[in-house]
Every structure is written in C-alpha cells, then in structure tokens.
Amino acid sequence: MSSPTLIDNSITNNTIIWDKSSLPDKIQTFDEYKSLYTLSIEDPNRFWKMAAERLNWYHFPTKIKNTEFDYRTERGIDIKWFEDGIINVCYNCLDRHIEKDPNIANQIALIFEPDIPTDTHHHITYGELLCKVKKFANVLKKHGIKKGDRVTIYMPMVIEACIALLACARIGAIHSVVFGGFSSHSVAERISDCNGTIVITSDFGVRGGKCIPLKSKIDQALLMPECNTVKTVIVFQRYYGMENLKDDCVERRKTLEWVNGRDFWAHEELETVNDICEPEQMNAEDPLFILYTSGSTGKPKGILHTTGGYLTYVNLTFKYVFAYNPGEIYMCSADVGWITGHSYVVYGPLANQATTVVFEGIPTYPDVSRFWNIIDKHQINIFYTAPTAIRSLMAHNDSYVTKTNRQSLRLLGTVGEPINPEAWRWYCNVVGNGRCPIVDTWWQTETGGFMITPIPNVWELEAGSATLPFFGIQTQIFDEKTRKPLEIPDRGELCIRDSWPGQARSLYGNHKRFVDVYFKPYPGYYFSGDGCEIKKNGYHWITGRVDDVLVISGHNIGTAEVESALVQHVAVSEAAVVGYPDPIKNQGMYCFVTLKDNVLESDELRKELIKTVRDVIGAHVHPDIIHFAPNLPKTRSGKIMRRILRKIVEPDIHNLGDTSTLNDPTVVDELIRTSPRTK
Ligand code: ATP
Ligand code: MG
Secondary structure (H helix, E strand, O other), rough: OOOOOHHHHHOOOOOOOOOOOOOOOOOOOOHHHHHHHHHHHOOOOHHHHHHHHOOOOOEEOOEEEEEEEEOOOOOOOOEEEEOOOOOOOOHHHHHHHHHHHHHHHHEEEEEEEEOOOOOEEEEEEEEHHHHHHHHHHHHHHHOOOOOEEEEEEEEOOOOOHHHHHHHHHHOEEEEEEEOOOHHHEEEEEEHHHHHEEEEEOOEEEEEEEEEEEOOOHHHHHHHOOHHOOOOOEEEEOOOOOHHHHOOHHHHHHOOOOOOOEEEEEEEEEEEHOOOOOOOOEEOOOEEEEEEEOOOOOOOOOOOOOEEEHHHHHHHHHHHHOOOOOOOEEEEEEOOOOHHHHHHHHHHHHHHOOEEEEEEEEOOOOOOOHHHHHHHHOOOOEEEEEEEHHHHHHHOOOOHHHOOOOOOOOEEEEEEOOOOOOOHHHHHHHHHHHOOOOOOEEEHHHHHOOOOEEOOOOOOOOOOOOOEOOOOEEEEEEEEEOOOOOOOOOOOEEEEEEEOOOOOEEOOOOOOHHHHHHHHHOOOEEEEEEEEEEOOOOOOOOEEEEHHHHEEOOOOOHHHHHHHHHHHHOOOOEEEEEEEEEEEOEEEEEEEEEEOOOOOOOHHHHHOOOOOOOHHHHOOOOOOOOOOOOOOEEEEOOOEEEEEHHHHHOOOOOOOOOOOOOOOOOOHHHHHHHOOOOOO
C-alpha cells in the first residue's frame, strides 16, 4: 500500500492523467487514483462520460456537464448533467443484468432478515424482484399514477419497501420515502410539502420485537386538512414469520380502519394486474425522488434528486468504495427512509448487480450480538453502519462480538457522524479482527453519494479520518470570519468547488431556499455546513457541524474533538458537548456524558473525565459542567441533536425548535429536569 504524499494539496500536480478510454473495474494503486482524480478535475466531461458508460441508456447523452455554481450570474444556480440522455433507473438496476445474462435471473438480489431472528428469512432473486416490481408498477398505473406524480412511501424495512421505490422509478413517479418511525404529524407535513396524491404503507411493521402501527398513523395523518390531496392508500400486509408475532399485531390487522374507495390491499390489487410493464424513458434531469433530511440542524429540507446523474454517481461510488466483487454479500444497516438506504441499500448495490441485505430490526434486539450474528448467518463480506450503532454496541462486553465468527467480513464502513478514533479502533480490531479496512464515508442527503472516503487498500487509513475526496470532488476550506479560502494544513468550513453528478438539484418547490442555504455563504461554492480540518498529507478530518464550534477565551474548540476525548475514557459510552453563554470566557463548556453498562456516577469520575480532556487536547480545554445523562436526544437516524442540547443549557427551553424528528421526546424533559443550568 503506498502512502500518499499530498503535501500542499497537490494530488493533481505532476500526475500523469488517465489516458485509457474507459474506467477501470477497480482502483488498485495510489497512482491510479491520482491519475483518475486529475482527469476528473481537469476534464470532468471525459471522466463522467466514462462513468455514464457503465449504465445502459436509451439515448446516450451528447452533453455531459452543464452547471452553474455562482448565484450572482444571470443564470444563477443551475445543475444539469447528461441533459439530453434518456435512461430508466429501474431498468438499470434489474432488467439489464438479466438481459446481459439470463442466469442472473436466479442470482439473489435481496436477502430479507426479519426483526425477530427466529422468523424465516427470505431470499429474492433478480428475476423474482423484477417480476414483483413490474406488477406493483402496474398497480400504481391502475390507480392513475404517472410520470412526475409524487408517491409517499411509509413502510417498514421490508422487501416491499424496495419494490415500491423501484416501481416508482420504473414508471417515472417521484418517490418520497418517510421513515416508518415518524409520527402522523411529521408524515402529514411531508405529504403536504410535496402535494402527494397516493401513499404506500403497510398494516404494521416490527422493530425491536414491537409492533409498529403504520396504516393507522397514515389514517391520522390523512385527517389533517393539508393532506386532502391524497386520494389513494395502498396497504401491504406484513406477512413474514407471522407464526411468531404477538397477538396484538394480529389483532391490529383485524381492527384496521378502512376507508372504502381510498384504501386498497396491495395483495388484492396485485391479483388484478399482469407482469408486463415497459420502463418509462426518462430524461436524465427528470426527478427521481424527494427525500427530507434527518433534521439534526433544523426543519427538514425536501432534497430533490434527479435520474441520470444520481444513478451514475451511486453506481460508481458503490463499486469503487466497497471494491465490490461479483457474488459478495453486502449489508448496510440503514433504513430505506434515509439517503443511505436509498443510495447504498437499493440503487447503488442493485445497479452493480450486488446481493444486498434488507434488515428490518435494530442492533440491540434481541441482544447486542444481533449484527454479528447476521454477519455469520448470511456470510456477509461488506458491512456498513453508523457510529451511533458502533458506540452503543461497544459499551457492552466484547464477548458479545467475540463469541461470533465474522470470518466472512472483508470490509467495514461507517457513515452519519464523525467516528471518534476509539470507536473506529474497536470496530477495526474487535469487529474486524484487525483484518478489514474501514471506509469512513463523509457525505450528505444533498450530495447523493460518497464525497470524502477511503478507497480500500489504496492508501493508508487513519482512525477517525474520512481521508481523501472521491473522483470529481474538490474540497476547499474557508475561514469562518474572514470568509477567505484557507491554505492547507488548516481547519475551516468545508465547501465543494464545482458540481458532481450526484448532487441535489434543488429543494422541492423552493429553489430560493436551496440557493440561500448552500450557495450564498461562499459564492461559487457548495457549502456543506460541516467543519473540516485538512492535514498536511491531504487527509480530511470532519470536525462536526460548523455551529458546533465553541469559542472559549479566544480558543476555537470543535465539540467533536472534546467528545472524542471523553469517549476515550473506559467508563464513557457516548458524549455530546455544547456551549452556553459565559460573561467572562464568552462560552462555557457543557458535556453530556452517557456511561457504559454498570459504571457508577461519581465526582471522582467527573474529575477524571476533565483530566482526560485536558490530557488529550490540551490544558486550555476545560469542561465546566459534566452532566451524566443515561440518554441523549437523537434523530430517528441516530444522530445527536446538539441544537436541542444547546437550548437546554442556554437555557432557553421554551424555544426548542422543531422536535418532530426526535426519536424519544421524553429524553429532553429528563435532561431539563436534571441539568444544573435549568435549576
Ligand atoms: P439536517 O440537514 O436536516 O440538519 P442531517 O444533516 O443530519 O440533517 P443527513 O444528510 O442525513 O442529514 O446527514 C449529513 C451529515 O451527517 C453531514 O453533513 C455530517 O455532518 C454528518 N456525517 C455524515 N457522514 C459523516 C462522516 N463520515 N463523518 C463525519 N460526519 C458525517
Ligand atoms: Mg445536513
């Protein structure tokens, strides 16, 4: 493995540009990366044309890139890729593999792992999946759904959720998936934001052994006046392993409310259609989906992604970053309600003809060995999850991991938050037995796919760093105060210079907000909202959200760094650090700390933690308050909501802002009750 020498960000200096006429199947060496990276920056048209050639088009685009990144120009922010290309996403994920080789019809496309481990799991082949998708697409058509219509999908993490996405893509309908954990109010908000006319749901879902009523939440949502555009609700029956399900689920099915003329059982509708359904020929810039962000920093935004560029980007990132080999079993633990589920459970893997696991459950049910047992059960080679899951699992005895085999693993990945080096090392050494590289992938709902990420075995990894940019991605850090670009090494606000095919095109129905949020802060650049340190070797270290920086007595301190230091202490499972106003120091440092199993709170431990932070970061960093908190407020995708913690410690508890995306609102009340700042 060659070690990168990227002094002064010079990846592209003195590099021989890639001169072959197609992209390699895999990136093998650092020189290969550099030469392709240089090409992707100096001649994006040629690079992305070769990437687009990995897909099947009805009409191959003659125009590749046509983008404007400066809002001050007459054209304004306008992003078009492959604009005269004609393509269908579903066709590229299913039909084309079978057309190329009829045997692929028998290859497993999806492995369904149900919430309750003793329930039967299911394998579904590419041939079966295609047939089911075509039939369900015909059900949608029968109900009048056509190209451009918005379809809200509110489903548990089951095969039918993937079928619903692919069926929409097949007929050109725009899906808007809403995570099944959201309340009826949050669903209603998202339905009305995109004026949906149809909802696809399930009678119930099962998570952590509990029955989750989905259809009845839709019933409540549709009572709200803003949802009166919805004319049809299609309801799948959750049928897996019914033998084990508790009576309340079965009861729930019997007592479902039913609005005749509006509600239809999917299984009955599927009886009425055939399996002939030609894919809709879509323009590359036709919308593919709308997806609301997870809401860590404020009211969720309806991110709009389009067809050709998105698929080209997720296809290539999946292939290179997971270095996927035909026949390998891949699992991403994300729910399809998040971008990670869209790009790296459904579209990226299927476009690469991979076998991908659809997991209905949670990492801690029935116990904290769940992930590792699934890896053994399905002989998973590539496993991709979130730091929040890793931190919660490492709080328990290692024997929950070590009693499993995990020899099938080749590669591990993470996404969602900065991963602190301690958690990274545990994941690497305990889960991966020190033999699997970890790809720490930095990206966002808005970016569509990986942006900064290792490519395994091509350069060396550093625990906690997302390392280097993917092809076509040029990072630039800025000084928050002077708004000037910074030379590396330094740390600042992370922006991206110039467009890449996977990026969002707009916020649904609100292009102005799109421009304001992402393009006004640094003219000519996409602003990520995250802070980043770029070291001398060019490695990127995401320091968290830019508003998560504390200024204490003139020192800028990234909260992620302090959290990472706290988690290095053996007693700590998780930490969240925020500032509060302090008349002398400008800000005080407030640390919420969750302790591991069976660790007792004490003042002695408080002192030790303060010492740990000072030892790790420096004597200028001194936590003022350590608050032992058994639970932290998190979004439903598992991210800590620091903006709510800030409000608690300010204290300004009557202006908590949008709390609809919180996983468990009672956590907030408990913190308010126990915080020294609110007493
Ligand atoms: P909202 O935009 O509504 O506040 P959100 O930003 O949490 O919600 P996502 O698009 O799901 O919604 O998350 C993207 C963010 O997650 C990034 O901006 C970054 O802060 C964080 N993130 C994702 N991957 C990584 C990573 N590998 N390292 C560090 N941070 C990451
Ligand atoms: Mg965001």
